[in-house]
Amino acid sequence: MSRLEYIKEEIRQRVSITQVVERYTNRRIVKGVCNCPLHTEKTASFSVDETKGLYYCFGCGAGGDIFKFVQTYLGLSFKEAVAQIDKDFALGITGEKISVKAQIAMREAKKKRAIEEYTKMQNNRLYNELCAQYRTVDNLVRVLEPFTYIWDKMITRKAWLESELDRLL
């Protein structure tokens, strides 16, 4: 998750569409509707979906999420809208403290991916080595005289290689 996605998600969880609309427009949303703040009207065509955090106006067709609303209503860019909401609702999300937290989370995720890649690579190399050994041992088992000491050792080795290869697959 990028830093911006993290901030968006954090804001969505903490601020509702009703809170945002009421805060910036001084209108009251009753039963999910109010007069549209984005166009002039006498009937309430503007509706909000609290669960989804979305708004839609049946009069002018305007719709979107809390960020879109603040952008449209206050004439801001997306980044400015995020900063505005963060400030007005005193969320402290875009501040230094969270930024560091987000950075650490991203660094951890990157490290984890690198380790996974490395492990996969190591496993591949080991797998190839064991495959080569398996072919050699398998050939020996075919040509050696059965039930001799060395044949017995090779059979044991072959079984071990099989289980190791299974484990790595």
Ligand SMILES: [Zn+2]
């Ligand atoms: Zn409207």
